[in-house]
Amino acid sequence: SAVISQKPSRDICQRGTSLTIQCQVDSQVTMMFWYRQQPGQSLTLIATANQGSEATYESGFVIDKFPISRPNLTFSTLTVSNMSPEDSSIYLCSVEDPLIGAFFGQGTRLTVV
Amino acid sequence: AQKVTQVQTEISVVEKEDVTLDCVYETRDTTYYLFWYKQPPSGELVFLIRRNSFDEQNEISGRYSWNFQKSTSSFNFTITASQVVDSAVYFCALMRGGSNYKLTFGKGTLLTVNP
Helix, strand or coil: CCCEEEEEEEEECCCCCCCEEEEEECCCCCCEEEECCCCCCEEEEEEECCCCCCCCCCCCCCCCCEEEEEEECCCCEEECCCCCCCCCCCEEEEEEECEEEEECCEEEEEECC | CEECCCCCCCEEEEECCCEEEECCEECHHHHHHEEEEEECCCCCEEEEEEEECCCCCEEECCCCCEEHHHHHHHHEECCCCCCCCHHHEEEEEEEEEECCEEEEEECCCEEEEEE
């Protein structure tokens, strides 16, 4: 298994500002994943983050809005840029691998006002 | 393409009732993995079980049990003698084997257990 520490756990932000979410894993992993969960909805994959290369974004998500860093094999950040109320969601990072399964951080509950 | 369907959107039961959450999946892969997660109101996603496609044995963990049937592409989850603390959203998910192993989630089932 993998233990993931995600922070902040929640935040209330003003529209137009940016928030950076951090995830720290207790072991080295090749890929990390970032998800958005809008209110009452399921999880939607934003991007896959590989160490040493640019993140791969899913359809509907762009780097300018959700820049991701992956400076080493245990850490990643997701920034939600120029926020609007529509960005109010839970954001989750995960570690996924067929050999170990899929484990998630505690989630960041973001409210944009 | 992978697809996961959770038949029930919401279920409401009274404490001590048994409840089954249904999950039906679609995949063309022969190697795949199935998961169940619990999401309480706090928002974290709690891992419950992982099952690979070659292991059809049912599993029991305390009050929780899972029934995996490849013939019907189903991976159902039963809570026996439900408790108020079981109230949460439950997600079923599918992961492909191999190198392209993204998770596909169902839409979730909101379970409310009333005292």
